[in-house]
Amino acid sequence: MTATTTKTLTVQEAIETRVSIRKFVQEPMDQNDLHEILRLATLAPTANNVQPTRFAVIQNKELQQKLQEVSYNQSQITSAPAVIVVYSDFEDVLENVEQNFPASMGEEQIQSRAAALRQQFGQQDVAQRGQWALSQANITFGFLMVAARGKGYDTVPMLGFQPEKVRELLGLPEHVQFAGLLPIGKRAEEGFPHHRHSIERVTKFY
Ligand SMILES: Cc1cc2nc3c(=O)[nH]c(=O)nc-3n(C[C@H](O)[C@H](O)[C@H](O)COP(=O)(O)O)c2cc1C
Numbered sequence: 311m312t313a314t315t316t317k318t319l320t321v322q323e324a325i326e327t328r329v330s331i332r333k334f335v336q337e338p339m340d341q342n343d344l345h346e347i348l349r350l351a352t353l354a355p356t357a358n359n360v361q362p363t364r365f366a367v368i369q370n371k372e373l374q375q376k377l378q379e380v381s382y383n384q385s386q387i388t389s390a391p392a393v394i395v396v397y398s399d400f401e402d403v404l405e406n407v408e409q410n411f412p413a414s415m416g417e418e419q420i421q422s423r424a425a426a427l428r429q430q431f432g433q434q435d436v437a438q439r440g441q442w443a444l445s446q447a448n449i450t451f452g453f454l455m456v457a458a459r460g461k462g463y464d465t466v467p468m469l470g471f472q473p474e475k476v477r478e479l480l481g482l483p484e485h486v487q488f489a490g491l492l493p494i495g496k497r498a499e500e501g502f503p504h505h506r507h508s509i510e511r512v513t514k515f516y
């Protein structure tokens with residue numbers, strides 16, 4: 311544990327004060343906070359509750375350096391005490407479908423639901439169902455950013471990296487798809503004020 315006490319923000323405060331941060335205070339992540347942030351992110355909903363999102367947490371400067379090299383040398387990757395790689399792995403889901411259902415459901419129900427899911431997704435190819443799973447992982451990615459900010463941490467979502475190189479670096483199978491990289495830590499800069507479209511610009515009311 312670090313000495314810093316973390317005040318939990320309201321959802322509104324977390325959303326309003328989240329900005330992308332690319333320079334972080336040089337101190338390790340509090341591991342309890344890290345676990346709690348990940349736990350909160352896993353509460354994100356997924357279709358059929360399939361839970362295809364996976365996390366790879368990197369807190370090793372050498373590996374972060376290598377990750378930075380395959381991310382167009384974006385320095386926030388080594389500035390942050392940790393980087394959370396968020397990806398979907400739907401093949402893992404299909405191989406372990408039974409785990410998606412609570413034991414309280416009973417073995418017969420579990421087997422029948424598992425067979426239905428396998429049948430449904432067995433008709434799609436790996437890329438197709440991988441894309442579907444990625445849309446679930448993207449929701450979790452959003453939850454993760456808000457959860458982090460809620461616990462007093464800062465992040466920057468990133469898609470500027472070479473996915474095939476990141477897969478290779480982390481030893482991940484070819485079928486996994488990335489929601490993004492998320493350097494996380496405490497801010498050592500203010501970030502930019504939000505610049506957003508008005509509600510009228512982006513909304514049609516019917
Ligand atoms: C999916 C996604 C990918 C992004 N990729 C990068 C990136 O590779 N590098 C980077 O510096 N910022 C990246 N950003 C951060 C955006 O530039 C930033 O969110 C946007 O300018 C709005 O600023 P704010 O996050 O401070 O509100 C990304 C943001 C999102 C949502």
